[in-house]
Amino acid sequence: MNHDTVRAVAIGASAGAVQALLHILPSLPAALPVPVMIVVHVPADRDNTLVPLLDTRCQLAVKEAEDKEPAMPGTVYFAPSDYHLLVEKDGSLALSGDEPVNYSRPAIDVLLESAAEAFGSGLVGIVLTGANHDGAAGLRAVAAGGGIAIVQDPASAMSATMPAAALALCPDARVETLDGITAFLSGLVHA
Template sequence: MNDGGITAVAIGASAGAVQALLHILPPLPASLPVPVLIVVHVPADRGNALVSLFEARCDIVVKEAEDKEPAAPGTVYFAPSDYHLLVERDGTLALSADEPVNYSRPAIDVLLESAADAFGGGLVGIVLTGANHDGAEGLRAVAAAGGIAIVQDPASAMSGAMPAAALARCPDARVETLDGITAFLVNLVPA
């Protein structure tokens, strides 16, 4: 575990997600001491091409989350299309085909709320660009559990609605540019 007591990172994004994540994920080193769990709104009828896109550009391990898989440090886990990604209390990943939340499956709120329950104050929750309000309640849950809540600066987001909604529900969240978010995550690696 790193000095800050951070044990996991959970990120949610929608419209503009690929561009934002192309900024954040490639600089992350393979030695990142925490898992990174990501929900991106992808259409249910389309295969999830995110893993192959990022695998080729990242030093850190990138994979699609599997049900009952322990979340390992130095690994980025993408939610599969048409499944909610949750975290069990023991840090194991879980997939669910429950009803969509905010018209989305996977839903960002589902990931952030379950990760807040599992990791408490050790969680960093990040809401990036997007065109709806998914992630707002989840980020509030992260902050309420003592975790670190970060919102992409709505003015710098391709679609500012989602970060603005998250900021409205979680006004004490840190507001960062993509460069600031990237630097924060890279700094989780012990010197």
């Protein structure tokens, strides 16, 4: 799998997500040739404050995902609070109010598993810092579909539980620091 076959990036994060995403996303170039879909665990009664926070700091467009919206290159899509974010077979985005998964809605596994089905070997799946096991099964689905599975180095994560759980289920995943993840994603521009 090489950079030039990547069609989309899906990222999951929980505890420590703000700091991790503030490290990665503002460094990505506006010419990023793929969409980036992100699930961060946000309480159902709160708005996702990451969108306005990151929109002012990023060269990429940053927005909350809308149901049936096509996923466009150079755009970061966040799951709205209290909705699962999924990817349809045609690459468009879908929102679901289905039951929580791993006690979370949105759930990282839901995004990663649906994106793995939609993009197969063209998907980069990334599990960042977090304090539960959400994302582990989804990352395994990414790897099984031929995509690139990346885990934040648990030693560098604010909360190591989630990346460690992902590595336990997906032991062949690439382990990267935030700088390594940023460099990998930036390299997609030159593919």
